[in-house]
Amino acid sequence: MEPTKSEFIEVRESGIHNKGIFAAKDILDDTKIIEYVGEKVSKEEGDDRCDISEEESKKDNSKGMFYVFELNDHYDIDGDVDWNTAKYINHSCDPNCEIDIEDDKIWVTALRDIKDGEELTYDYNFDEEDFEKYPCKCGSKNCIGYMVGEECWPELKKKFEEKGMKFPRDIEEESSVEN
Secondary structure (H helix, E strand, C coil), rough: CCCCCCCEEEEECCCCCCEEEEEECCEEECCEEECCCCCEEEEHHHHHHHHHHHHHHHHCCCCCCCCEEEEECHHHHHCCCCCCCCHCCCCCCCCEEEEEEEEEEEEEEEEEEEEECCECCECCCCCCCCCCEEEECCCCCCCEEEEECCHHHHHHHHHHCCCCCCCCCCCCCCCCCCC
């Protein structure tokens, strides 16, 4: 298969990690930039592939950890295929893109206007479990040092405190009190 293409992107070396995707022209907020494609696999197979990829990346850190996305309750998409250009989009704690799933398709969509030449990033949304396995190198002013989804930052902050560590940035605790 031929690699996925988009008028909005180009692949280049990234300061975050290995290769990255950069805007080939200005991109407006809410634009569907590129589809994240790959092999459709069962949840169990997706989990197994993540485990294998994680072990391989320990041996060769130039490889990404894993490229498996949750598609729905029954299936994942393994994007670690030659034709998935979107797999080169790196994580950021201050992303300019997000993932939208519509009609069993995974889209990378602009969260805001993106300037020509800017690297495209999204939040990988890893949970705080085993956070130390996933160091972040995004370099954003909001970087917390790990590829953990923003919704998990309060729990991650607690883990830091339990270990006697200072959380990299101040975050507001979400209130559990209902109005």
